[in-house]
Amino acid sequence: MRYQSSTTKRRFLAGVRCPKCQVMDAVVQINIVEPEPDEYIECTQCGHTEHRPDPDDISAKNHAEDQMYRDAMNTGTSGTVKFKP
Numbered sequence: 226m227r228y229q230s231s232t233t234k235r236r237f238l239a240g241v242r243c244p245k246c247q248v249m250d251a252v253v254q255i256n257i258v259e260p261e262p263d264e265y266i267e268c269t270q271c272g273h274t275e276h277r278p279d280p281d282d283i284s285a286k287n288h289a290e291d292q293m294y295r296d297a298m299n300t301g302t303s304g305t306v307k308f309k310p
């Protein structure tokens with residue numbers, strides 16, 4: 226039986242500079258499944274590890290919708306209503 230897990234994937238990232246030691250072409254992307262799915266980068270030179278930002282955390286769409294809602298409120302309340310007899 227093989228003890229080494231095949232679920233962990235290490236992928237070399239060409240042209241990527243380590244954010245800590247600034248060494249080029251030393252960073253690998255690591256995908257693990259156990260104990261829980263995760264993805265991070267690791268520098269083979271200094272051992273620095275860093276999580277990548279999760280795109281799901283970026284709520285640009287919600288922000289845009291909120292802005293449209295405010296604009297609608299402003300145009301609806303700022304105008305002066307005049308009644309003509």
Ligand SMILES: [Zn+2]
Nearest residue numbers: 243246268271
């Ligand atoms: Zn490094």
